[in-house]
Amino acid sequence: MSVFKKTAIALLISSPFILSACGGSSSSDDDTVAFNLSVSDAPVDHATSVVACFNEVELRAGENTQNFIVGGENGEVAANDVCKDESGNVVPNTHGIDLMQFTGDDAATLITGTRIPVGEYSQLRLSITPESYAVVKVMNEETGEYTEETKVVNLTVPSNELKLDGFVATQGSEVSLTVEFDLRKSMVNPQNSEDLVLKPRGVRLVDNNTAGHIEGDVNEMLIQGEACDMNGAFVYLYEGTVAVADMGDMHYNANTGEYAGDKTEPVASVAVEMEEQGDYEYEIGYVQAGDYTLALTCSSDDSEAADELEFISAKTAIVEDKQTSEVDFN
Numbered sequence: 001m002s003v004f005k006k007t008a009i010a011l012l013i014s015s016p017f018i019l020s021a022c023g024g025s026s027s028s029d030d031d032t033v034a035f036n037l038s039v040s041d042a043p044v045d046h047a048t049s050v051v052a053c054f055n056e057v058e059l060r061a062g063e064n065t066q067n068f069i070v071g072g073e074n075g076e077v078a079a080n081d082v083c084k085d086e087s088g089n090v091v092p093n094t095h096g097i098d099l100m101q102f103t104g105d106d107a108a109t110l111i112t113g114t115r116i117p118v119g120e121y122s123q124l125r126l127s128i129t130p131e132s133y134a135v136v137k138v139m140n141e142e143t144g145e146y147t148e149e150t151k152v153v154n155l156t157v158p159s160n161e162l163k164l165d166g167f168v169a170t171q172g173s174e175v176s177l178t179v180e181f182d183l184r185k186s187m188v189n190p191q192n193s194e195d196l197v198l199k200p201r202g203v204r205l206v207d208n209n210t211a212g213h214i215e216g217d218v219n220e221m222l223i224q225g226e227a228c229d230m231n232g233a234f235v236y237l238y239e240g241t242v243a244v245a246d247m248g249d250m251h252y253n254a255n256t257g258e259y260a261g262d263k264t265e266p267v268a269s270v271a272v273e274m275e276e277q278g279d280y281e282y283e284i285g286y287v288q289a290g291d292y293t294l295a296l297t298c299s300s301d302d303s304e305a306a307d308e309l310e311f312i313s314a315k316t317a318i319v320e321d322k323q324t325s326e327v328d329f330n
Contacts, residue, residue: 032115034174036208037124038107040285041099044183045232045271046146049135050155052181052198053083053094056127057111060166061119068111070095083131091131099181104283105213105324107178116175122166124205126179128157134187134196145230154195155187162198164205176208180286182268184301185250201252201259202268206286212319214287216327218272218280218296222312228298233272235282235296235329236309238264242293244314249307267292269301292317296329 037057044050057068070079070093082096102108132155137146162179169175186202189195214237223233238247248263259265272282294317299309317327 031171032117033169033171035111035114035116035169036109036174036176037111037179038109038177038208039097039099039179039181040102040105040107042180042182042184042268042270042284043100043103044187045234046139047100047134047136047183047187048150050099050181050183050187051082051096051133052099052155053091053096053129053132054110054126055094055129055160058125058127059116059121060123060125061117061121066116068114069093083129085131091129094129094131096132099183104215104285106285110179116169118169118171120166120168124164124166124177126162126164128160128162128198130154130156130160132157132198136196155198156195157198162200162203164200164203167205167207174209178206178208178211178286180204180206180268184269185266188252204267204286204288206288208286208322210289210321211286212289212322213283213285213324214292214294214317214319214327215281215283215324216294216329218282218328219330220280222296222329223272223280223298225298227310231298231300233280233296233298234269234301235272235284235294236266236269236311237284237287238293238295239267240291240293241316244295244311247293247295247309247311247314249301249309251307272296287319289319289321292319294327 055070059066079093080095081090083091083094085091097108133152134155135150135152138149138151139146167175167177182202186199188197188199190197242264246264248261248265251261252259268284270282270284272280274280293314295311295314297309297311301307301309313329315327317325319325
């Protein structure tokens with residue numbers, strides 16, 4: 001791994017950037033709607049930085065495509081110098097974003113202020129270049145615990161592209177979407193490799209107009225003990241009403257990328273964090289409106305193996321459009 005990648009974190013630019021459109025057909029404003037796209041992240045506990053090098057966004061509507069390219073010739077595109085090759089040269093037409101800096105309801109803007117034709121879009125594709133990388137904690141092989149030492153590893157995306165769900169652009173409305181990266185679910189470590197792979201599983205395309213957020217406090221007394229000291233505490237999110245006995249882990253088939261558990265698959269999971277004042281809190285951002293079950297655990301969850309999680313407490317939650325639901329574990 002190049003030394004330039006190790007120093008790239010200090011160069012991250014967190015301000016929004018605009019992608020300009022290439023391709024597609026021209027339309028009057030009456031036949032188009034405003035389109036906005038952002039990215040956010042549910043962080044992973046063993047990484048301190050996860051830098052994705054975005055290159056292009058492609059919208060597919062039938063046989064038609066509309067592309068938004070970083071660093072376009074018209075000068076409206078803002079690239080940055082975060083993403084570098086092994087020789088230390090800036091990779092053109094890229095904008096690197098540390099996903100770990102945009103958690104909960106924070107998001108980094110990819111596209112804003114542009115217009116797209118009304119209609120049904122079958123797919124959104126994100127092009128991410130091979131120069132993406134992560135800074136991860138080094139594990140002590142004897143204890144199985146992570147140390148304070150870190151190392152830089154490559155972060156790859158199959159075919160350099162994430163293929164996400166489609167959406168509908170309705171006349172008279174505005175399309176505002178967020179790509180939510182649940183890194184505990186989507187970022188995996190293949191056997192016999194130090195590199196990490198970012199899978200589309202665990203990456204959700206969320207409609208901001210019909211989504212909300214969940215946050216809450218966790219009583220310190222609930223997360224004391226050997227398991228929590230070793231693994232930390234986590235909150236799992238399940239769609240609908242789910243009994244504790246039916247709650248599954250992140251287990252998936254490494255070959256197919258499909259969920260391999262025989263229980264209910266979690267939508268997302270986040271770590272419980274200790275704030276400066278000593279309180280314990282969690283936050284899950286960009287959740288589609290609906291009914292959910294939340295569960296607190298200190299069990300270890302290796303997404304590449306079937307784990308039997310032991311839950312401390314479970315709560316129900318109702319997520320409403322553009323609202324933050326507070327669910328405390330006390």
